[in-house]
Amino acid sequence: MRSPLWLAGASVVVANAVxxxxxxxxxxxxxxxxxxxxxxxxxxxxxxxxxxxxxxWINWAVYGSGMDWLDPARTAAIGFPGGARDWESANRIPxxxxxxxxxxxxxxxxxxxxxxxxxxxxxxxxPVDADAxxxxxxxxxxxxxxxIILHASFRVYLDARNNTLRAGIARLLPxxxxxxxGFRGAxxxxxxxxxxxxxxRLAVGRDYEPYVTGVRKLPAAPAxx
Amino acid sequence: xxxxxxRQEAQRxxxxxxxxxxELEQLQRESALELSPEQRDRLDAHLDAxxxxxxxxxxxxxxxxxxxxxxxxxxxxxxxxxxxxxxxxLFFYQFWGLIPIPAQLLVVTAAPLAGMAxxxxxxxxxxTPYFTSLISLVAFAAFVLDLSVLGSIFNxxxxxxxxxxxxxxxxxxxxRFGLRLVMAAGLVCGMGWVAALLMSFTGAxxxxxxxxxxxxxAAGLLVLAAPCRxxxxxxxxxxxxxxxxxxxxxxxxxxxxxxxxxxxxxxKLYQVAGMAGTAxxxxxxxxxxxxxxxNLTATFFVIFLFVRLxxxxxxxxxxxxxxxxxxxxxxxxxxxxxxxRGKLKEARP
Numbered sequence: 001m002r003s004p005l006w007l008a009g010a011s012v013v014v015a016n017a018v019x020x021x022x023x024x025x026x027x028x029x030x031x032x033x034x035x036x037x038x039x040x041x042x043x044x045x046x047x048x049x050x051x052x053x054x055x056x057w058i059n060w061a062v063y064g065s066g067m068d069w070l071d072p073a074r075t076a077a078i079g080f081p082g083g084a085r086d087w088e089s090a091n092r093i094p095x096x097x098x099x100x101x102x103x104x105x106x107x108x109x110x111x112x113x114x115x116x117x118x119x120x121x122x123x124x125x126x127p128v129d130a131d132a133x134x135x136x137x138x139x140x141x142x143x144x145x146x147x148i149i150l151h152a153s154f155r156v157y158l159d160a161r162n163n164t165l166r167a168g169i170a171r172l173l174p175x176x177x178x179x180x181x182g183f184r185g186a187x188x189x190x191x192x193x194x195x196x197x198x199x200x201r202l203a204v205g206r207d208y209e210p211y212v213t214g215v216r217k218l219p220a221a222p223a224x225x
Numbered sequence: 226x227x228x229x230x231x232r233q234e235a236q237r238x239x240x241x242x243x244x245x246x247x248e249l250e251q252l253q254r255e256s257a258l259e260l261s262p263e264q265r266d267r268l269d270a271h272l273d274a275x276x277x278x279x280x281x282x283x284x285x286x287x288x289x290x291x292x293x294x295x296x297x298x299x300x301x302x303x304x305x306x307x308x309x310x311x312x313x314x315l316f317f318y319q320f321w322g323l324i325p326i327p328a329q330l331l332v333v334t335a336a337p338l339a340g341m342a343x344x345x346x347x348x349x350x351x352x353t354p355y356f357t358s359l360i361s362l363v364a365f366a367a368f369v370l371d372l373s374v375l376g377s378i379f380n381x382x383x384x385x386x387x388x389x390x391x392x393x394x395x396x397x398x399x400x401r402f403g404l405r406l407v408m409a410a411g412l413v414c415g416m417g418w419v420a421a422l423l424m425s426f427t428g429a430x431x432x433x434x435x436x437x438x439x440x441x442x443a444a445g446l447l448v449l450a451a452p453c454r455x456x457x458x459x460x461x462x463x464x465x466x467x468x469x470x471x472x473x474x475x476x477x478x479x480x481x482x483x484x485x486x487x488x489x490x491x492x493k494l495y496q497v498a499g500m501a502g503t504a505x506x507x508x509x510x511x512x513x514x515x516x517x518x519x520n521l522t523a524t525f526f527v528i529f530l531f532v533r534l535x536x537x538x539x540x541x542x543x544x545x546x547x548x549x550x551x552x553x554x555x556x557x558x559x560x561x562x563x564x565x566r567g568k569l570k571e572a573r574p
Binding site: 004005007008009011012014015016018019020022023026027050051052053054055079088092094095096097151153173174176177178180181182184207209210211 | 315318320322323324325326337338341345368371372375377378379380381383386390394396397398401424427428430431432433436437481488
């Protein structure tokens, strides 16, 4: 029996249509959240000479008391089972997918008292909450100009202080954001001296997937922004 | 019967004719069979006409030298496909940042479709599958690139369903043109998709299926149980057993099982299951004359056995004694296989 060749063609057409629809739906209408960040929070990925595409790595950071807010209750809300009572069994629990709220230049950043050098260069994008349901996260963090919600994978570990399971962020999904060719010029032309050198408007669509809506060069200045 | 299956049958018949002629020569030299010159001429004319017909229609190998050349062409076709696939991917990445997104989308979507059309053209204009195989593999690589690029452009969260799309594409090409390597690529993607789905059913992130090798083991068993066309049966068995025993091997080290067992207990379970499973697969392979199954599972049996021996004895035993015992075990296996071979001979009518 011969398989019809159109099945191969159909798999290409259907897969492309689904991906295009998903991408278009995410960016359709006003963004779910939009924040302008600088190079401190979105860094250029080194792509080498063999790749002309440009992507930005979302550089989030944890300060002070770390992610103590990701307590056993929130860990359970992400969906992790609560049974593990030793390091080995906790370590064997596979990663889970969920959502993380990242606050830009907010209270979590301000509460940390960095030394002047760190204050001028460190990322101000700080994870402040996590959940399996992005709508619940948005209810808790309604400021769409400061808090973005993204997909993330979470790992779990045993907190030796009180023998409880606690989640931690394994990585953002996706961890990098592609820059469309329309914004390429601002990032490939000679950038000013100092740091940070550019600012990026990062939007998050209705499916909580990020995209770049603007790039601008910052005037050369060594001071922190 | 389709072209690929017919070609394999034609090659088998050609091989039988060659073996028949060699044996006929031997029998005549030993005076065990004597044909009159007329009979011999008639037989030779018939066999020559049959070989010419098979060679003209299916381009079969009619001599040992041609067979060796065909192997060379098969290897060259595979290496060529890998090189051209890599070239296409690298060429695209070299320039994609410089072209607008609609053009990027057009290029990556058209590439696998063009490859598909190219494979169809090649299959119509050649009797051997080498160019068709090469172009099909490049088309498969182009489709992998296509969905990866779409994911990058739109910053999509990775999905396991891309594996399903790649599997369907590879299956359709493989079935249409009778290409085993493309079928193997499709089976690997299909197993990845099944394992990822099983993992996501547990609530975990789908890409974590490697952390629970039982998902891969289940996907491998599914491939072994799935019905398939006769000329793809060995490809199914190879990829299925490979997945099953690789998963069992990892489980015998890591103990990362879904079963409600202690890690050490799970490791021991899969150590025993791995040995017993490979031994059973060797037995089944010999009984059913599945050459590729016997070779693959015998390799895994030896790996399972020696990993265990190292684990049990390496640390506390003098090295010379370890290797001496390993040698004795190898001799024991040799005797066991000889006994098995003898029994098979007795059982043969």
